[in-house]
Amino acid sequence: MREYVAAVKAKDPDRAAAEAGRRARTALRRYCSTNRLNRLGMLTYAGYGCHDQVQVRADVGEFFRALRVRNGGRPFPYVWVPEWHTTGHGPHVHFAVGQFVPQRVIRETWGHGFVSIELIGDLPVGSGALAESRKAAACLSKYVTKAFTETTDRLPGRRLYDLAQEFKPTKISLHERSSTLSATKSASRCIEHAGFRLDVRPDAWVE
Numbered sequence: 001m002r003e004y005v006a007a008v009k010a011k012d013p014d015r016a017a018a019e020a021g022r023r024a025r026t027a028l029r030r031y032c033s034t035n036r037l038n039r040l041g042m043l044t045y046a047g048y049g050c051h052d053q054v055q056v057r058a059d060v061g062e063f064f065r066a067l068r069v070r071n072g073g074r075p076f077p078y079v080w081v082p083e084w085h086t087t088g089h090g091p092h093v094h095f096a097v098g099q100f101v102p103q104r105v106i107r108e109t110w111g112h113g114f115v116s117i118e119l120i121g122d123l124p125v126g127s128g129a130l131a132e133s134r135k136a137a138a139c140l141s142k143y144v145t146k147a148f149t150e151t152t153d154r155l156p157g158r159r160l161y162d163l164a165q166e167f168k169p170t171k172i173s174l175h176e177r178s179s180t181l182s183a184t185k186s187a188s189r190c191i192e193h194a195g196f197r198l199d200v201r202p203d204a205w206v207e
Helices: 013-035 053-070 103-110 129-150 183-198
Strands: 039-043 078-084 091-097 115-119
Touching (some): 013 078, 013 129, 039 103, 039 129, 053 078, 091 129, 103 115
Antiparallel strands (some): 039 091, 039 115, 078 091
8 A cells, every 4th residue: 555645746745645644644553553562662863863764764674673583583563653853863763562672672773873662651540552552653643744744855655654564454354234233233243343353342442
């Protein structure tokens, strides 16, 4: 699914950018929620920074490949979004994962500058990983929106975020015979079944 529409080719650049941003935010929310990505991290470049977007993408790709090796070679879900400094320092990277990774390991694996990682907090008592991952998705979505509305030198044809492809959400088909149930009961049964399949309370995932 393409997440980028080149502004110079769109008949209505503002509308195209808004629609692409909406699709990207939706995809981010679904991915983070499905994989319970409830830890937010940041990767920066020291000194003058890195202004080569191709190099940034290569560095981040190598970072996650190396992190996978340090994780015993086991793949894990992640998503990252770049954000451009307003001071002209170039981009830094925000990312989300769903498992504990020591900051020391992140720092040693990245090796280009300052790093940080934290578990999502500031939520009501009893909030679980799903609520935390939704908050993480909301934070990342802000950077995607900024990229569509404030960044003019995006790489043509490239998504404004990247993720571990093997963990993308799969579509679940639900069927209920509405002829024997009222519309309300039929919808309720579908929601209940989906909650069971997703291992969450029905009222926790309906948007």
